[in-house]
Structure formats: structure tokens, C-alpha cells
Amino acid sequence: MAFSKFTVFASAITLAAVVAAPMANAKDWRGWNIHVEDYPVSHGMEAFMAEVTEKTGGEIKGKVFHQGVLGSQPDAIEQVRLGIIDFAEFNLGPMGQAVPEANVVSLPFIFKSIDQMHRAMDGAPGEALSTALADKGLIALGYYDAGARSFYNSKGPINTPADVEGMKVRVMNNDLFVNMIAAMGGNATPMAFAEVYQSLKTNVVDGAENNPPSYESTAHYEVAPFYSMSEHLIIPEVLVVSKKAWEGLTPEQQEIVKVAGKNSTMLQRELWAEREAKSMEVVKAAGVQVNMIEDKTPFQEAMAPVYETYLTNNPDMKGIVELFQNFE
Numbered sequence: 001m002a003f004s005k006f007t008v009f010a011s012a013i014t015l016a017a018v019v020a021a022p023m024a025n026a027k028d029w030r031g032w033n034i035h036v037e038d039y040p041v042s043h044g045m046e047a048f049m050a051e052v053t054e055k056t057g058g059e060i061k062g063k064v065f066h067q068g069v070l071g072s073q074p075d076a077i078e079q080v081r082l083g084i085i086d087f088a089e090f091n092l093g094p095m096g097q098a099v100p101e102a103n104v105v106s107l108p109f110i111f112k113s114i115d116q117m118h119r120a121m122d123g124a125p126g127e128a129l130s131t132a133l134a135d136k137g138l139i140a141l142g143y144y145d146a147g148a149r150s151f152y153n154s155k156g157p158i159n160t161p162a163d164v165e166g167m168k169v170r171v172m173n174n175d176l177f178v179n180m181i182a183a184m185g186g187n188a189t190p191m192a193f194a195e196v197y198q199s200l201k202t203n204v205v206d207g208a209e210n211n212p213p214s215y216e217s218t219a220h221y222e223v224a225p226f227y228s229m230s231e232h233l234i235i236p237e238v239l240v241v242s243k244k245a246w247e248g249l250t251p252e253q254q255e256i257v258k259v260a261g262k263n264s265t266m267l268q269r270e271l272w273a274e275r276e277a278k279s280m281e282v283v284k285a286a287g288v289q290v291n292m293i294e295d296k297t298p299f300q301e302a303m304a305p306v307y308e309t310y311l312t313n314n315p316d317m318k319g320i321v322e323l324f325q326n327f328e
């Protein structure tokens, strides 16, 4: 059979239709991440997206934008809520403004240990938070680990709350953290993560607080070489998909996304534990003076006014605070 021009043209159209058809509803997601590419959160998010793409046969593709190039966390939370950004991994610390229930994990010493935090976040307390997040347009897929946050600064080791007196300390964007520093007589400055290195270097602030991997990956240790193991905050993080993206999925796709979220959470927690140990080695090798604080009771006691003010101003949060506090 000889091909006429028309046949060739028609076949080309048919072929194009066949190739394009399964992808007609293809999704191309954008993911927000604040961390550098080589970081447990980043690897978790990449693994999530890769699994989703593979299991949906390419119907859902996506790209993770690392290092906060899509904006600061408070802005990104709004963008995910509006469905402009499709997925993200957020620390729950600056989440309280959008989702008041999230503040419960920003209360100092609310968790008894990392292990208890994992169990709580995988159990009823985590479910309560997921419901609150969903009400605000954020579908929680899993709670990532961010370890415990400790103080670091450029002046000297912190052993007691009195050592924080008069110190200028950068905190994440949340009044709870401002009150936390004030309770020890320090001056807190809420500031975006990306600005902390320069502010430490130029002595705009004397110190900050974070977990070992963030202290190390940002090179904050180079300009604030005293790391004091206060472990005053254990704030989990959450992998979320925007409600808008979620509702655009078929039930089968939702199941794939859910399972990939769970798998990436397990992977991230493993990578986290490894990275924490490695980061401590890196900073010690670089000459950072790390001091343990064996008795944390004075710090816990100093935090009483933070709880008092919070519960007086937010009596409706008493139930969720108790749910977390009483979880064994």
C-alpha cells in the first residue's frame, strides 16, 4: 500500500494522540524544601516524588526545589494552602500562625524523648494534628524527624538558664520561642533561616538554636562555635500535599501518594539518625566546643511561664496539650 501524504499526516496525528493520551491529565508538581540537597529531608522528599512517579507510571511527576528558592517557610505555608505549591516539608515550629494546634509541639520539653515523639506522631496525637492541618488545606503524609534543638552561640558554653541572660538569640517565627528566650532573660529575634549565618557572623545575634544537622549543614558552627546540649525543643516536621493537589487525584493515585509518604518518612528517620551522628563528628573535628547538660531540670523549670502564658491566652488548646503530655 502506498502512503499518500494524507495517510502519513493522519498516522502522525494518531501516533501523537496515542503517545499523549495517557499523559493528558499528567500532573507536574512543585515541592518546597528549605534545606540543601544533601540533607535527610531532601533525600526523603526526592524518594517520595520518585516513588509517586514510578507507581503512577509517570502520571504524577514533580520537582523538589531545595534551599528555600520558592520562598521562606511562612510564605510557602500560604502557597501550599492556596495550592500554588503542591507539596512541601515544613517544620511545625513556624506553623502555629496558620494552624494553631501545631503550637503544641513548639512548647519546650513537651516530648520526653525522640522515641516518644515518634510514637506520639504515629499515634493519636499525630492524628489530631493531621486533622487540624487538613482543615487548613494541608494533607499530612508523614512526620519527619528533626531531632532535638540545642543552643549555640559565639560567646561561650551555656550550662544553666542564667547563661542565656542578656544574650541575643535568633529564633524561628513564633511568639512561643520569643517567650522561651525571655523566660531565661535573653532577647529573642525571630528571623528567616537563610539570614542566620550572616547575622551570627556580624554579631547581629550572639546565638541561635537548632539540631546538629542544621547547625552543621548551614555552617553556623563556623561563626558560633559553642554548642550546648540543652535539647529544649523537639519539633517534628511534616510532609504535606496541598488539598487542591490531593483532591485532583483519583483514589488509586491518593493511595500511591499516601504509601510513598509513609515510606519516605521511614527512610528520612533512618537517614536522620545517621546524619545527626555525622554532623556531631564534623563540628567537633572543626573545633566546636560541645558541652552536655546532664541536669535539664533548671531549663524545664524556667519554661513554666511559657506554658502558663500560652494556656491562659489559648484555653481552647488545653485538650491537645494534655493529649501530647499524657501520651506514654
Ligand code: BDP
Binding pocket: 034, 073, 090, 091, 146, 172, 192, 193, 209, 210, 211, 214, 237
Ligand atoms: C531546621 C528545620 C527547618 C527550619 C530551621 C530553622 O528543619 O525547617 O526552617 O530549622 O531554624 O532544623 O529555621
